[in-house]
Amino acid sequence: MAEEPHYQQQILHIFKKDARRYWYEIAVSLLLLGIYTWRQPREWNGTPIDASFVAVLLGWVNGLLPLSWIFLIVRAIHGETLVGDRQFWVTRPYEWEQLLAAKVLFVAAFVNVPLFVAQLILLKEAGFGVMRHLPGVLEMQGALGLLLLLPAALATVTRGLGQVIIVAIAALIALIGIGVLVSAAPNAEMSSANPVGEALQGILTFVAPGLAISWQYARRRTWQSRFLLLGAAGLIVLLQVAAPYGTLVKRKYPVASAERPAPVQLAFESRNVAAKKKTPLTDSFPEIMIRIPLRVSGVATHELVAVDGVRVVIDAPGGVHWDPGWKSGGPQFWPGEDSAATSFTVKKALYDKVKSVPVTLQVSLVMTQYRETNVREVIAQEREFAVAGLGHCRIQRSYRADATLNCHVPLKEPRAMARTIAFASGCPADQTEAPPNAGRTVQVFEWHGDGNSVVGISPINTFGLYFSDFSPRWSLPENEAKLRLCPGTAIRVATPEQVSHSRVELEVPGIRLEDYAWDGRG
Amino acid sequence: MREIIRTFDLTKRFRRSHAVDALNLTVQEGSIYALVGPNGAGKTTTIKILMNILEPTVGRAEVFGEESRKVAGRTFTKIGYVSENQEMPEWMKVNTLLDYLRPFYPNWDRELENTLVKQFDLPVGRKVRELSRGMKMKVALASSLVYHPKLIVLDEPFGGLDPLVRDELIEGLLERATEATIFISSHDLAEIESFASHVGYMEQGKLRFSEEMTSLAQRFREVELTLGAERALPEKLPTTWLQVKTAGAVARFVESQFDEARTGGEIRDVFGDVQQVTFRAMTLRAIFLTMARTGAHG
Numbered sequence: 111m112a113e114e115p116h117y118q119q120q121i122l123h124i125f126k127k128d129a130r131r132y133w134y135e136i137a138v139s140l141l142l143l144g145i146y147t148w149r150q151p152r153e154w155n156g157t158p159i160d161a162s163f164v165a166v167l168l169g170w171v172n173g174l175l176p177l178s179w180i181f182l183i184v185r186a187i188h189g190e191t192l193v194g195d196r197q198f199w200v201t202r203p204y205e206w207e208q209l210l211a212a213k214v215l216f217v218a219a220f221v222n223v224p225l226f227v228a229q230l231i232l233l234k235e236a237g238f239g240v241m242r243h244l245p246g247v248l249e250m251q252g253a254l255g256l257l258l259l260l261p262a263a264l265a266t267v268t269r270g271l272g273q274v275i276i277v278a279i280a281a282l283i284a285l286i287g288i289g290v291l292v293s294a295a296p297n298a299e300m301s302s303a304n305p306v307g308e309a310l311q312g313i314l315t316f317v318a319p320g321l322a323i324s325w326q327y328a329r330r331r332t333w334q335s336r337f338l339l340l341g342a343a344g345l346i347v348l349l350q351v352a353a354p355y356g357t358l359v360k361r362k363y364p365v366a367s368a369e370r371p372a373p374v375q376l377a378f379e380s381r382n383v384a385a386k387k388k389t390p391l392t393d394s395f396p397e398i399m400i401r402i403p404l405r406v407s408g409v410a411t412h413e414l415v416a417v418d419g420v421r422v423v424i425d426a427p428g429g430v431h432w433d434p435g436w437k438s439g440g441p442q443f444w445p446g447e448d449s450a451a452t453s454f455t456v457k458k459a460l461y462d463k464v465k466s467v468p469v470t471l472q473v474s475l476v477m478t479q480y481r482e483t484n485v486r487e488v489i490a491q492e493r494e495f496a497v498a499g500l501g502h503c504r505i506q507r508s509y510r511a512d513a514t515l516n517c518h519v520p521l522k523e524p525r526a527m528a529r530t531i532a533f534a535s536g537c538p539a540d541q542t543e544a545p546p547n548a549g550r551t552v553q554v555f556e557w558h559g560d561g562n563s564v565v566g567i568s569p570i571n572t573f574g575l576y577f578s579d580f581s582p583r584w585s586l587p588e589n590e591a592k593l594r595l596c597p598g599t600a601i602r603v604a605t606p607e608q609v610s611h612s613r614v615e616l617e618v619p620g621i622r623l624e625d626y627a628w629d630g631r632g
Numbered sequence: 633m634r635e636i637i638r639t640f641d642l643t644k645r646f647r648r649s650h651a652v653d654a655l656n657l658t659v660q661e662g663s664i665y666a667l668v669g670p671n672g673a674g675k676t677t678t679i680k681i682l683m684n685i686l687e688p689t690v691g692r693a694e695v696f697g698e699e700s701r702k703v704a705g706r707t708f709t710k711i712g713y714v715s716e717n718q719e720m721p722e723w724m725k726v727n728t729l730l731d732y733l734r735p736f737y738p739n740w741d742r743e744l745e746n747t748l749v750k751q752f753d754l755p756v757g758r759k760v761r762e763l764s765r766g767m768k769m770k771v772a773l774a775s776s777l778v779y780h781p782k783l784i785v786l787d788e789p790f791g792g793l794d795p796l797v798r799d800e801l802i803e804g805l806l807e808r809a810t811e812a813t814i815f816i817s818s819h820d821l822a823e824i825e826s827f828a829s830h831v832g833y834m835e836q837g838k839l840r841f842s843e844e845m846t847s848l849a850q851r852f853r854e855v856e857l858t859l860g861a862e863r864a865l866p867e868k869l870p871t872t873w874l875q876v877k878t879a880g881a882v883a884r885f886v887e888s889q890f891d892e893a894r895t896g897g898e899i900r901d902v903f904g905d906v907q908q909v910t911f912r913a914m915t916l917r918a919i920f921l922t923m924a925r926t927g928a929h930g
Contacts, residue, residue, distance in 0.1 A: 123735050131723060195685045198720050201713035203736045205705045331687075 120205055124212035125219070128186050135185055136220050139178040145171045146567065147228040151235045154518045154572055155494075175567065179221045180261040184274050186216045187265035192326045194269055200330070210327040217258065222251055229569045236570045237502060238520040243569065246521035253565045256316045263319030266326040267336045288347050296435040297355030300419050300476075303362045307353045311346045318342030359419065359436055363476035363613040373479035373610065374415045374443045375408040378618045397455040401628040402473060402618065404450045406443050412482040414527055414606060415443040422454045423472040424623075426464040432456065440475060444529070453628065461623060471618040478611050482527055482604035490515070490599040497603055500526055505595045506574065515575040515595060523571050527604045634661040636783055636813045637682060641691035644677050644837075651677040653837035654691065659830070664814040666824040666845075668920070669834035675817035676715075678834070679787045682815075683713055695783070709737050712776030712812075714769070715787035722761035726754050726771055730778075737779035748774040751804060766797035773801055777808050784808070786816040790823050802827060825916040833920060840923065845916075852919045853890040857883040857899060858908040870898045874926045886914070886922045 129136065145168055190199045190209060229247050233240050268274050292298045301308060319342075322335040366372035380403075402422075409415055417440025424432040434454075441450045452475065488497050494504040501519030515528075577595065595601075637659035644652040652674040659665045667675050680686040682693050684703040693700040698707060721729060730749075734740045749756060752770040760768060769789060776784065784805070790798045805814065806827055818824050824831070825845075832842035855873075859881045869876055876885040883903065887895050892911070899909060914922075 119735065123732075127732055194719075195680055196715070196717050196719045198718055200685055201683050201708055201711065201718075202733065203706055203708040 120208040121212045121215060124190075124204075124209060125215045128189055128212070128216050129219075131189060132182065132185055135178070135182050139175070139182050139220065140224055142171050142175045142178050143224050143228055146175050147231055150232055150568055150570065154236065154516075154570065172567075179258065182220060183217055183258060183261050184265040184268075184271060186213055187262060188268075188270060191269055192266050192330050193332045206327045210324070213262075217262075221258070222255065225254070225567065226251060229567075233520060233569050236518055236520065238570075243520050247569055250521065250565070250569060254567075257565065259316055259319040259323065263322045263335075263339060266323050267332055267339065284343075288350075291347070292350050295351040297359065298351055298353075299438040300355045300359050300436045301350065301353070302418065302438070303355060303358040304353045307349045311349050314342045314346050314349075355436065359476060360613070363418075363611045365613045365615060370612065372612050372614050373409065373413065373477070374406060374614070376443075376475070376614055376616060377405045378473075378616055378621075379403040379405040379449060380621075396458055398458055398461040398623075399453050399455050399628040400623055400626050401451045401453045402471070402626060404441075404452060406447050406450045409443050409445045409447065411445045412485070412604070413445060413609070414480045414482070415477050416480065417441050417443075417452065417475050417477045418611075419476045420452050420454060421472075421474040424456070424460075424464065424469050425472070426469040427467055430460075430464055430469075432460060436474075436476075440477075443477075456623070461627070465624040465627070466622060468620040468622060471616075471621065473616040473618060474613060475616075476611065476613045479609040480527070480606035481609050483607045484605040485602065486604070487600055487602050490595050490597055490601060492597040497601075499605060500524055500528075500575075500603060501571075503575075505597070514577070515601070516572065517575065518570045518572040521569050521571065523573060525606050526575070527606050528575055528577070529602050635659065635694075635697075636661050637665075637693070637695055637815060639678070639682075639691065639693040642678070642681060642688050642693050643690040644674075644681060644686060645689045650674075650837045652681070652688075655834075655837070655839050657832060657839055657842060659813060659815055661813050663829045664809060664816070664827055665830040665832065666828035667815065667817040667832045667834060668821055668824065668916075669819065669840075671819055673819075673834040674837040675819075675834055676717075676787055679715075679785055679815070679817055683711070683785065709739065709779065710782040712773075712779070712781035712784040713787075714772045714776050714785070714789050716769070716789060716791045717787070718772060720760045720768060720772060723759065725757060725759050726763075727756040729760060729771065730756075730775060733775055739779045741778055741780060744780075745774075745778045748778055748804065752800065766793045769793060769801060770797070770804075773804060777804065780808075780811060782812055784812050784814045784816075786814070788817055788819070790818065790820065798823060821917040821920055822915075831916070833923070835924070848916070848919065849913060851888060851890050852914045852922070853887045853895070854912040854914055854918070855885050855887050855895070855899070856908075856910040856912070857903060857906045859883060859903060859906055863903065866902055869902060873898075874922055886919075887911075888922075 149168065149171060190204070191197055226247065229250065230240050233243055233247070264274055264277060268277060318339055322338050325331060325338065326335045364370060400422075419436045419438050420440045421436045422434070424430070426432075437454065440452055443450055452473065484499060486498050488495065490505055492505075494502050497503050497517065501517045501524070503515045503517035506514040506516045635658050637657065639655050639657045642652055642655040642657070643650065655674070655678060657667075657678070667678065669675055677686065681688050682695055682700055682703070684700050687701060695703050696707065696710065703711075721732075724732065730745060734745075748754070752774050754771060754774060755763070755767070760771065763771065773786075773789070786805075789801060793801070802823075809827075816824060816828070828845050830842070830844050831848060833840045859878075862881050863878065863883075865876060865878055865883075872887060872889040874886040874888055876883065878884075889895075890911070895911075896909065899906060
């Protein structure tokens, strides 16, 4: 007769059943992870991988691995499906908390733990201390766990893989629609000016699936859970499109004044139209890019000013008024730089209407001032070399990319400003061209990273520092691309520290857009 | 005697249709209660609410004195539930299924498991998906009897089964009937007539009546009267007489509250002297047909 009841052992009992049932899916997932772990160091090091068909297939592993995890999670949850009224298990003595815990254990055992081991192997392969980065790896695991809540929630409100695929396709289409909606919403590109809204969206993104999963396991009220998820998605979209970004941008970036001078002085740099050989713009362009040259001064030594957003308003004769709102991104201003440019796009129809008449532009730029801290200088080497705070770097050698430093760093994408006085280091002369920039000193700049934790699979974050001269050279393309990093080149690296936000407004009267339409040259 | 199942104005609506409509039902401990009625009467919905598979819209239900919404987890160690529509873990072999279920139940009886495997001739090495419908029902029933449940709930368990399998299942069920209350739904009256102790009749979501089988069988009689001559029916007849018809000198009706002395007296009051009176016991099917046709509800 009777074995003793071991309710607390339901977790292990269900877990073992799932492991037995889904061994094939588990094996495929582990195989993919193995391939991923084998491939990653070769990708960092630029080791060529055989271009055979198998190698191409193996190249898909970066996408297939997360898909295999999603598949595994969906299958495990559907093993005791929560949707419907015919399931065998619902009239058996399952304790919902233990069933849920069994599924969590399953994911931990076959997704998190193998990945954790792989991450430690990758850290070691990359030459970074395993123990020192253990907390960071655990943080990554936590972030991955949050991300996996999304497919898990989807699995709890669907009945089979078919439904999951249909919902995923519907979600993808909805995302595209939402993207269109968001891009049409005025100023929505400046969502960074709304940290509270962003935080709320982040919380909703993970709390709603967590609640839906718990509610489904506790009560199996599928429609309530579906409405919860849909409601949260709707709220996220609403927060994204309905926030008063215009006001928030103005609040975050106060206009520069005598008391609060801007970290950079900007003025419109009237262009010598005759200097530029006009190239007719093709009629097939739906939008035309207008590039406004700026005269730059006043950036303090050891500082950087990055434009976070630009708003350009056009007023033309005949009452034409065009205001697309704030658009994110913009140029960076570095000390010593005397010219730069900001650009915007207009629809071809508007361009054709006003291109030849003098128009007035109101250009507003919102910007963040950064200061160099923790300055260090490194000398580029032939092989991989360490850059404090950046990780391990090597010079990339490829066509037109000689000025790229490829780095890999553990766990966090570093914030970094870098500049180099290139070409003073004696790059070897190329036999097919004149020695680049011989005798000339050029400063080039790059800054990279937002300092956030890596969310993803590999604990090794790879990135490139693309050194380039940001100054607009309106005339000669041959000035491009001759920037090269060579062994011996000194590179100055610093960590940017945020100092202030400000807004600069310029009025540019009486210009003709056709003189500033960018044809891709200069 | 303890009430194992009770419902209080239990109502379940799907959009605008009432699947169950203000149902008040009581099932006594130790009884074999058959909930019968045509397809779509609301029997399955009622059972799903009792098993907390569905939530009631209005009203409530109790199982073992516990609100149906809370019937979960350990409560199911006392309940064996078998339904014709239940989705079994098809990927498991029969013995794997039994092995898997065993630790969930403190009262799992290995001896009884072996007995049931033999009695039902279960193919333990085969996967559930490979089994016939009848064999799947046997597996489901065996896995629901083996832990000595106090309540066995069967939702149309014999639908579409051949008579041999059905008899095997009933036999297996009745052998455990002494230790459990059985609540069974069916639209086939003949199959439950032989063993049900109580019966409830549902129609359009409502419980038309609920009664002990013996009492039901005793109070319904087909009555045939041979009269001296052809006679017209009097306008006023006892309300307990159903489907009263005459053909020449013969009158027939169904007495729904049969008591030989009282019914005899009423016959004499209506028809005077009759040459012959015949009382015939009715099958459950005949009783339900009578009630369905006359709209009588016990």
